[in-house]
Amino acid sequence: MECKNRLxxxxxxxxxxxxxxxxxxIDHDANIEEVLKILLDNEIGMIQLPCPEITCYGLRRWGHVKEQFCTPNYRKHCRKIFEIYLEQIQEYIKNDYEIIAIVGIEGSPSCGVNKTCSGEWGGEISSxxxxxxILSTIREIEDKGVFIEEIGKMMKENGIxxxxxxxxxxxxxxxxxxxKAIL
Ligand code: SF4
Structure with missing residues (x-):
């Protein structure tokens, strides 16, 4: 059986x-069975990226807005955890595999592709x-999250x-x- 070289x-x-x-x-989990079935039926290999927030701030983190993640150190963290995935992507491409897409999470301050969340957040909470x-300043804006921005830059730097x-x-x-539009 022919192996379709797509990821x-x-x-x-x-x-x-x-x-x-x-x-x-604590919300219900997304019903992604249908999406997974399409990927499996089309023999698309799946690579799961690391979560930049959990690897930096853990499970007890507050929700953030993009402005709070726009720091040199968080960007450095994003680049560091993506580095090993970039190397894998390069290796797949070198061996004639096609990466059909990178999937981000709409609205995330880290992983949003077209939309992220913004606000004038920061400072002391308890007093x-x-x-x-301050909390009411949160809004969804058309922009990328920080992790996606750094991934995009690293891909561009490497001509991918x-x-x-x-x-x-x-x-x-x-x-x-x-x-389906990219399959
Ligand atoms: S959107 Fe990105 S940063 Fe947020 S939980 Fe998902 S993987 Fe982690």
Whole structure:
């Protein structure tokens, strides 16, 4: 049987929602069976990226906005954990494999592809009388998350061109359409 040399790179929590900030992981898990079936039926190999937030801040982290992750050290962390995946991607490409896409997570300050979350967050929480006002500044904006930005830069630095697509667990149908368009 002919081996179809195609792979897809998946954001960590696409396969493991337990890695998410608590509010999201107590929500129902995404129903990704249909997506996985399409990938398996089309013999697409799957590579799961590491979660940049859990490897930096652990499971007890608060939810963040992009501005809080825009630090040299977090960017360095993102680059460091992607390095070994970049090397694998290079090796696959060298051996005639095609990476059909890198899948990010819509709205994430780290893994968003087209949308991320932004806000004037920061400062002391317990004694801040303006906390609700600060929290209310959160909004979704059209931008990438920090991890996706760094992955994009590293791919470009190495002359690798792969499409990025966002996954939103509340729009599985929309994601399947995006996926089918690149299969
Ligand atoms: S979106 Fe990215 S950073 Fe957030 S839980 Fe998923 S893999 Fe981790």
């Amino acid at each position: 897809i790179i998946l954001a960590h929590c696409f396969l493991n929602e337990k890695s998410k900030v608590k509010k999201y992981c 801040n009388s303006n906390l609700n006002k 061109n792969v499409p990025f697509i966002d996954f939103n667990k509340n729009d599985i149908k929309g994601f399947i359409e995006k996926l």
